Structures are given as structure tokens and as C-alpha cells.
Amino acid sequence: MQKTGHRSKAGVRGSKEGYRKGWDDGYHLGMCEAIVRRTPGYASPPKNLRVLYIPQGFESVDRGVIEGLSQTVSALIVGNAETMADQAREHAPDLVLVMNGLHVFPADHLEQVARIRAMGCRTAIWFADDPYFTVETAEIAPHYDWVFTHELSCADWYRSLGCANVHYLPLAASIACYRPAHIEPQYRSDVCFIGTAFPNRALFFDRMAEFLAGLRTVIIGGLWETRLANYSLLQDRIRPGFTSPDECAKYYAGAKIVLNLHRQTEEEKNTANLPGKSINPRTYEIAASGALQLTDIREDLPLYYAPGREIAVYSSPEEAQHKIRYYLNRESERRSMAWNALVRTRKEHTYAHRLDRLLRVVFGEA
Template sequence: MKRSLKRQVRRRLPVRKTRRSPVPAGSPAAVTTSAVALEEKRAAGFRLGFDYGYSWGRSNSVLIQAPPQVTNVWDIRVLFVMSGKGVPYSPIDQAVYEALQANARECIAVSPFGPILELVDQMRPELVLVLEGMELPVQVVDALRMRGVRTAVWFTDDPYYVDVTEKIAVHYDDVFTLELNCVPFYQSIGCPRVHYLPLGANPGVFRPQPVETTYRRDVSFIGSAYWNRVSFVSRILPALESCNSMISGWWWERLPAFTRLGPRIQSGVWLTPEETAKFYYGSRIVLNVHRAYDDESYNCNVRKIPALSVNPRTFEIAASGAFQMTDERSDLLNYYKPGEEVVTFASPEDCMEKIRHYLNHEDERREIALRGLRRTLADHTYHKRIQSLLSSVFADETP
């Protein structure tokens, strides 16, 4: 009974809560706490600045040591017919035109809506090269061939628009496609000379460069919100929300978590190549997610020709000196070494795991980015691509 009574008494006793007295503002303790917090911020800022500065120095050394672009100028005149489609094709138009100017004795660029036949009659070019070709009437191409002019087209959106390009391709002497899987397709419909030629990078635009803090991110993705990308981003939200991330491009308002990402996402925005290059280099990780070949909402690919080859963004990210994580495509092995010059992921879960890993391994991330930059400058510029194109067209001749 006595023991039970003691327990009841103990239960009824009030619990005394001790409160920590607030540190008065201006007191020595408050000043010390503020100084410590300021010093921690200063140290974190110094580490971040050192990492960016060191990375820029290493990247710049790669630019300085890169071998010069060797040019064997072909003694030919080239009329270059641009895509005529504006953004996002205009930067590719410009890059191809500059590379042609460097590799041919004379090159003139013209819109597909311009006086092409009149220019041909005046210029008498050995080659008319058409980029993308959807805006140029095939009757003009036929008229060029009737004049004895060599014609070539470079398709930049295969295999996503083959229902359209198959009607164009048969009118040209030479067909170039950036999709390896489309070579046998064009051959099967009667094109006599088909060549595989991916796009590349313009190092005059996509290059390492010092950038302001407004361009610095932990993770970034720049591109349109095709449905497969919407699904992918929805599944890696935890990784994006846990760091300083950025998504930019058309149609991202269709993402179910659009409002949840808040300022991390910009929809309806198409960044210029110059702005894109800054975000690439300012990001610790740049994601590259290819569009799906079987998306019936946007594609014109009723045959469902699978896509094996990489998009031009692959080369542009690497040329910017950025660390790239990309989904797997079999043709990537012909251009970069996964794990050494670029990192691949097999699923959203694999992507999130690797994001966490590489955000915590600065040295490893930096070395992969530098190796990717070296490889791109050596092998994957538009200068190199145009040399390959001219060599394929004029295979029996020498520059």
C-alpha cells in the first residue's frame, strides 16, 4: 500500500521545465555566435569559388592545348541552303555555314525561300548542300540536277520525321542522316548514296567560360517537355528538389509537379545557344534525356524506326566543358567512353543515385568532364563533320 501511494504521488508531481534563456542581442555570446555563422558562410563561399575557379583553369588549359583544326581547303564552290526554320535550327545553320567557309574555296548561304536557281546560274557551284530540306520544294532540287549540279541533303531530325523526309530524300544525289538506323531505310526506298553523319558542336559558342552565379546550378536540364521526358522528370523529383536544380524549355507546364518545382522550372522559354552554354558550364551536372522515337503525339515515324544515335546536345554539353549524364543509346559508344568521358544511366532510379554520388565527388566529376571536352574538340566539331561530308561527296577527288 505504501509503495503504491508513493507511485501515485510521484505521478501527480508537476514536471519542472527548464528554459534556456535567450542570448541578448549585442551580448558577447550573441556576437560570438554571429561571427561563427559568418565565418562558416565565408568558408563555404571560398570552397565553392575555389572549385569553380579550379575547374575553369583546368578547362581553359584543355582549350589552350587542343590541337588546331587542320583544314585542307577544297577547291570547290558550295551553295548552302539553310533550313529556313529559325529556332532551334538557326544555330546549326550558322555552325555548318562557318565550317563550309573554312573548308571550301567559296561558299554562299541562302534561305530555302531565296533565288536559288538564279544564284546557281551565276555561281556555278560544284555542290548544293541543303540542311534539313523540309522547306525547299523538290522541284527546285530536280531543276538543280537537270543543270548538272551535285546535290546533297543533311537530315537533322531522323528518325522522328521519316514520313516526311522519305518523300524528299529520293530527289538528291547524296543523303546524309544523323541516325545510323536510317541508313538502310533510305537505301531501301531507292537513294543510291546514303551516308551516316551525326551533328556536332560549335566550340565558338559551346565552350568553357567563366559565368556569373546566376548560371550556377547543381543539376540542369534544357530541352522541350516531350512526354517521355515529363515521365522521367516526375520520377526523379526527389533528387531535383534536394538540390539547386533548373529545368528550362517548351511545354513544361504539362508536368504534374510543375507548381511544386516553383522557381526551379522555366516553361515556355527557349534559351539562346550562348545562354545555354553558360548554364551548361555553370552546372555541376547536366542531364541529357533523348526524345522517344515512338511518341505519336509529335513524331512522323509510322514505321517506328528506333533511334540508336545521339542528339546534338550530347556534343554541345561536352564541348561546354560540362559533366554530362545521359540516357543510354547504343551508338554513344562510337563517340564517348561511358564512365570516362560521359556518364550514362539506365533508369530514373539509377539517375538519382548517380546524381547523389557525383554531387559529392567533385574531383571525379571534373575529370570526366575534362576528358569529354578533349574528345569533343578533337573529334566532334562541325569542322570535322564538314570535312567528312565533303570527303564522302567527292570521294574520288582530293582537296
């Protein structure tokens, strides 16, 4: 009979395992914190400019742009689409920057842009939803002085529509929101994916369902219950509905591996049938969170991250499954890649870096 006060062998093993896990987590976060301190982000003095920014309603992107403009210009006014012409008249900005111009914008959006231009204000739009709504952006783009698109395939197309000043400008990460952090147990996972169940994603996860059911998997987003044939296998791992950027950041920081899978571009409103060549904002946000990212490949990915050194890539569900197994069993290699991506993101891929480039283009310094 075991004596009172003596710990069981299972208890000793549990204590050792808990100590090792705590030490490993502390080491990872300590390295991340050292990286954050060494890479504070954009450090140039702000330009003597007044900018009126009109948000789209993509919270993580809008927060990032506001964060970036706050660092790059001397005066920032955050307006709204319904009254942007009146706001331009009131504040006399050097630039009115509109994010995307879709979905939530009023019917008189383009009339307001014409009024703003008639005041002598520069106008620029940054499309962040290309190429999925080309039927609408074809109408919008020619009304602006400068057109910026995050999608490589769209730049020449906008020029073909008669837009004189078109520039490819990738998205980025808000490093105030997306950053490594100590995360509560409910946000921890082996594999995490956040996104809507577009048809290509549903097919991908159907082929991965049995494998992912054997891991601590978290899938967050809408339409999974109706589009995933193997929903029953993953039902207890799926959290439906919208998740705020702050919650997303916690799930990313708490995951060993974050999957990224771009949506298909064969969409009803992509009437120009343009391909998707550019990475989504999640690519930067995951990297900024200190987690290993496993992503499908788009053409411009190597311009921003080095596959195999800063980010892991796959081209099929089978390859993704193999790499998940591989990296879950190689903690040192997994974390080293995550740290490399974190450094790259904070040095090069913040919204302040992007807005600095945009302003240089508009005001003739590029």
C-alpha cells in the first residue's frame, strides 16, 4: 500500500511533463519577446500630411491601416463612407484614402468621390478583396486618382480599364493586434484554421477530416456545418460564426501549427476571371503571432516569406497531412521557422511599411 504523502509514479511523470511543457512554452515566449523588442517596427518620422481614411469594415485590416497611418502622417482623420465628401470639405486633407469601397459603401459613393476630387483633394483606393468582385471594382476604380491593389493579377487589368496610376501593394499585419502572447488553455491547439468554408476549403478539410480528428484541432468560421461532408468527425472541433481579430490573435498564438488555405477565385462576381496570385492578410497575421504557418502556395509568396525557412508550404491535403505530422514531432524546427517569420514580418510587413510606400507613390517620392 502506498504511504500517505508519497507521490505516485504517474504523479511524478505528470509533474515532470508539466515542468517540461512550462519550460518549453516559456522559452518560446521568451524568444518571441526578444524578437519583439529587437524589431519595434516602422521607425521613420511621420510625414507632414493630413489623411482622411475611410474604413471598409474589415476590422483587422482597418485597425492595421489606422495603426500604420498613425505612424506615418502628422494628422489622421478616420471618417465614414456615408459622409466622406462633407468630411473632406471640413478637414481639407492632403489625401482621402478609401479601403476597398465595397459591400458597406452607400449608393452615392462615386458621386462623393467626384465631389472630393472637385475640391482638389487627392483620392486613392486600396482594394483588399481582389479578384473576387471584379464586376464591381471595374466600375469603381476609374473614379479614383490612384488605385492600389493587393492582388498581382489585377494591376494590369485596372490599367486596361483606363486607370492611369495603378500600383500593386500587398497587405500586411497589425503588430499591435497580432503578436506572440501567453495564451489560456482554451485557445491552445495542435492545428488551427480560421476562415469561411468556401467550397475548395470544404473539399480540402473533408479529405483531412479523419486525420485532424486525431489531433487537437480548432476550426473557426461559418458554413462548415452545411458544406463539410465529414462534419460529424470534426463537429466538436468546429466553432461556428464570426471571431474578432483579438480572438483570432489568441488562437494563432496558441497553436502549434496554423493552416492557411486561400479561397478559390472562380466566383460569380469575378466576371473578369482573374486568377488569385497574391497571399491573403492572414499570411502576415499568422506570421506576426509567432506560430508556424503551413500554407498553400500563391505566386507572390516567395517575395515576402522564404518557404522552408520562414513558412511551410503544401500543394495537396496529403502533403499538408505529412507536414503536420513532421512539424508536430520536430518542435525545435517548428519554432525556429516561426521565429524567422516573426522577424521578417515585424521588419518588413507592417501596415506602417505599406502606408509609407503608398504615400511615397502618391506624393512623388517613390
